[in-house]
Amino acid sequence: MKKLCTFLARGGLPVLLLLLTYTTSYAQTKTITGTVTGSPDGTPLAGVTVTAKGTTTAVQTDASGKFSITVPSNVTTLVFTSVGYQMQEVAIGSNTDLQVTLTTSASSLEDVVVVGYGTQKRKEVTAAVATVKAEEFNQGGVRSPLDLIQGKVAGLTITRTQGNNPNSGADIQLRGVTSLSGSRAPLIVIDGIPGGNLDLLQQDDIESFDVLKDGSAAAIYGTRANGGVIIITTKKGRSGEPRYDYNLYVQREVVAKKPDVLSPEEYLQMPLAKDYGSRTNVYDMLIDKSNLSHYHNFAASGGNAKANYRASVYYNQANPIAIRNGRTQYGGRLNINQRGLQDRLQLQVNLATNFNKADLLGGNGGDFEQAIQRNPTAPIFNPDGTYLETDAFNNYNPIARLNQELNERDQQTLSGDARATLTLIDGLRVSAFGALVRNTYNDRTYRLKASRSSQQSYQGGGYASKSNYLSLDRIFETTVDYERRIGEHSLNAIAGYSYQYGTVETFGVSNNGFLTDAFLDWNMGAGNAIRNTLLPAPGISSFKEDNTLIAFFGRINYAFKQKYMAQFVLRHEGSSRFGANNKWGNFPAVSVGWMISEEPFMQQYQWINSLKLRAGYGVTGNQGIPNYQSLVTLSTGGFYLQDGVWFQTYGPSRNPNPDLRWEKKKEWNIGVDFSVLGNRLGGAIDVYTRRTEDLLSNYNAQQPPFVLTTLFTNVGTITSRGVEVLLTAVPVRTKDFSWNIDLTWNSQYNELTSISNDLYKIDRLEFGGLPSPGNLGNSIRVVEGGRIGDFYGKRFAGFTDDGKWLFYKKDGTKATAGQMNNEDLTVIGNGVPRYMASLTSNFKYKNFDLTLFFRGKFDYDILNTQELYFGNKGWSPNNMLRTVLTRHAQLNDAPQYSDYYLEPGGFVKLDNITLGYAIPVKTVYIRNLRVYATGRNVATFTRYSGLDPELQDTGFNTGIDSRGFYPRTLSLTFGLQVGF
């Protein structure tokens, strides 16, 4: 209760600020007109943004490069920005008709970079920060906003293991693995809301992504920054003529590669095959051949220099490749900006919502596994109209499941934030920020009385469940920032306080024993299981947890002659999740920059436009662990008889650890930013080495005397090092034709340096458990000093004459599977790509634009578990892959995990090809009109024989191609963008 009260009191702060009175006076305005042309050929530039400096007033130039802007009379400077050109500031003076020439730029030194609690110009940045702006986003339909920058940031891995399944997220990881048990994904900050919800972002509402890569950049976010920070900035209101933008796309998908299984005739030649008499391709039945997704986003913006807005609404229906696997979503985003008190008070309010309804039933791996292995002669239905269930181990009829069950999620997400910034004296501002993020969903399931699940587990009485989830994050932050320039010294400092309180509540019920299917899950009480103890017990559960995060932080940026730059950051942060002795931690960082190209001795090298050297060191933390891990709690341990009545038992559920503390990452980063040859070639190179210490995990505890086997504590170190390269080039730029190239490349090496200290120790970490049958164990093992992602297993030595496995023993001799033991196993491969690269080529010819985007990952191995199980004759009476007749024809033994099933995994994908055409329109009603077509996942070049070589490569379960594989698709998108 107290927390709520203080939170409300804090929310009152903006009101307090408003109570301080000022006299207001009506502002005078003036109108400036002009023409913008491009250097060197002097062609008029359309679409250049002209902003009155210090305000949000902005207009764009028309097709002939002309503009007209009305600004407050106190504005003295206009700022001209356009993609591909250097930003230019022009003093207005007495001239009201300006002729402005912009020079091309590949280095974008004046671009604004969002760095957390503030912005910097690109040339001032001393840490490793990558920026991707809307113009550079991947085009076409995306499910997660992060798809927009997949492959665009060197070192940022974004992998969609579920393909285009609209109900799955992307796996995100920056610069390798940073935690064993804690969260490994970067912190997402949306318009200043840390931990913002990605569902609230629509592709057309996003202005830019800024990725804080190294420790010196990320330290300002303290205990949550080990995985890096991704700052997402949405489009905001701007003054000027009311503008409307409408974006539309429709998307169609086809399966990129289908598994090659035995035909019914081939299958019937196999031992144990049974002919049910039909010819059925279940895989094709799981595919929605008429899939079509569409997306609409409509935005309106306008206002004046004092008050402006942007509002957008969207509607999206995602019908992916799999049946019973859809998502419909709609919502809106509203931004309002206001200036008052003689421009001393700035107020910004954002509201965003997302309503979505997801069909979660289809698209799961199990269905596709069944589709491969189902007897191809088995019809879907028995003659009597019931579903035909084949009898082999772990079989079920996936079509029956999809037709007889229901699994839906109805979700609403909402965020609202407000920021008031008051300029006290020139250069000194105070700001208060409050935000609420609420995420709630209701899940519902029902299984018909006739369904397999109902028949097998609920005595044919159907099964219904409902559950609710509610999370609510409340954030309050205050900052004071000060900017001062004295001669050749410039100083920028910010100090702040941050408070975040989050709760999660869940509730769920289930019941069975229904008389009729008529209610589905809408009459839970009608199930007999609540009275009939002979039926499986109905379920009921509820749960709540909370956590608090409090921080004090500061940052100082100092620059001398704009040549020597330094940044100091300190965040002092406490999290409720840690032990009583270690709630608080300090996260310092320092980085320096040297603009070498500004030095006199560099002036002789005319071909160097800019050259900057950066170096930084920063400490960040990770508090992404479950709540209450430091406390001993008593939890339920099952029912036992107490004087004739069955009661729950209670016992300790955790070993206590009052010393539990955050994971700590220390990172060095050295980088170079450069731009040469008339800004035709630019880029950045970063080299980093990072060391994450005090890894949180469950370590073996001395047992006895501890009650439980493990203690959640801080032991161990992961180190990674890598190189990241970004190159941008403009090989051709003429009046009608331009060609831009962006290249990213990175290498990374992750090593588990230690998993022990004086007290605690794990001798190995194992991952990648292989599925039944056979319980072949874990396929990945990491040991101290070992590389993360190492496959660990037997070495294939051939087959015996009768097709039995032979493996190498430790001593080099050959032996059968039954004679192998732990000592014979060794590292046989690695599933983490060593190198990743992407290449974007962007061509513009007159009104046409063409983008080719290639993406690749290199030097890793894939464990092909589809071959391991489905490629084995022993899989009969199930259907098998055709390789049982070819590649594995000699094999006649039970499945065994060994390097026999490891394949090289490197690939290059033509991931995106987009052709656009800006239709010239001669009407005053339409500002711009563009149509485009995008193909995604168009071609894959690889040696890997499986369906797709791009598998999970984040975390620890890397490089395993699982049996149930959501189909990867080639998608074709047609889009329309119109502004009026």
Place this chain on the structure above:
Amino acid sequence: MKKLQPIRIIGLLTALFAFSTCTKLDEKIYSAVSQTNFYNNRQEVMAAVLRPFTHARAWATMQDRHGYWRLQELTADQQAWPQKGRHGYDGAQWIRQHYHEWTVTDRAIEEPWELIYWGIGFCNNTIRDLTDLDFTRIGMTEEEKASIIAETKVIRAWHYLKLMDLYGNIPIVTTVGEPANPPTRPRAEVFAFIEQELKDNVDLLPNLEPSLVGRVSKAAGYAMLAELYLNAEVWTGTPRWDDCIAACDKIINGECGGLNGPPALDTSILAPFSVTNHKSTENLFQIAYDYRASGDAPGYPAVFWHYRQRQIYNADRDGNNEWVVTPNAFDSYKDNDLRKQEWFLIGLQKKHPALRDPNNPADSIVLGTEEYANQPLVFVNNIRRNSEGENGEGGMTRGEENSGARFNKYRPGQVTDPDYLGNDFVVYRLTEIYFNKAEALMRKNNGVATQEAVDLINACRKRAFTDADWPTEAYTTSTLTMEELLAERGREFIFEGKRRSDMIRFGTFTTASWWDHQPSNPDKALFPIPQKQLAINPALKQNKGYD
């Protein structure tokens, strides 16, 4: 613009940070309880006292996980978990157990240690919390306090007894968290600790009565003492036959109570294991189960049942087709032994009548899913690739889905029964006390049966034969040899998690051959201290032969 006065700036900044001083980081627990707000009434106290009992399900009973019970059976001569085609290889761990080639990093070695010490931790925690608790405040008496602390100490002693059986030399800890690195104690010292704990507390326990089913009563306590003394020669080098006999007599004479008057051998060979076995007159200590009331079912279906076994019983689950009976174990029963007929599934398997299609006689057969997919499921008394035409003894990698006779000693009833899957797991039953006493008498008598010993064994054995067969099947002092006693013990207690200890006591565990097993070496009578524990506790010492 009007300039702000400095005083206003200071005032504003002060106001700003006045709001910014909350630094409280307490965690509020909503969905669990902590020690500080628990133990407010009798039921809460008992909820902690009974926690080790539900935990013991994991390691002491028939479960699909590495516990005491599984190690006792899979390393001995009656059960095996052979590879059956693509199923059951499981990293060759079952093969290693059968061959006595386990390693210090096998989960089968690590997990029983963890689970049993975990249970000891629950006991230590409860004893500490209850010792400090003012019982009168919560309406309980000092006598009740003494009794439930005694019960907790006795069940803790039982944990140590089983740990000592597996690992021999182990640390003794009675306080949570202390000492940080408890040292290994020699087995004789552990034995003395267990004996003292039992002797000090057993007589504080109540006599067994129906309301105490599933609990540690005086009957359970003396059964533990009987087991301790029976194995004393193996565990300490010093035989304690008279102490064993005395402990058995306490129970046999009815001084410790029973579930239905004084304990008596059940007349039925199935009743002690049935879904209503909480009423069996011979059961002395069982881990209680009631699937309907608690939602927890015993673990035997997963271990023993075939992938289609639900059809045999009309049950709501199938098994993992894991364990099979070794041919030598099945062959040790004579055909007229009712235990052979009742406790096993062999031959053609038929669906439960409730599941048959009355209009389709062919529908009465259970079909296989693997080597015998879509063919009748026929359990055979051999473990070899019959589908590939193999003859002979087969082996651990040569199994098929229908290999071996199957477990049918505990039966689930039908899914529609009120007591479905309600079988308590029997830890001690009177039959074992009879066998213990008879064995002690014989060993005291230089391995020769006395009439009293023969009478005790015959009283148990008689239930397994028809009256017509009995005259030829009854033992005499000359036919009940030590070898025969071990064989009969095996026949009687098959599946009950006792075989390894019995074989060790009779000297055959590491010296005998059976089915696919060759003699190992004497050090294998103890399991190694898990490498994982040695790595974090420098005060632990590895057992002989595993260095």
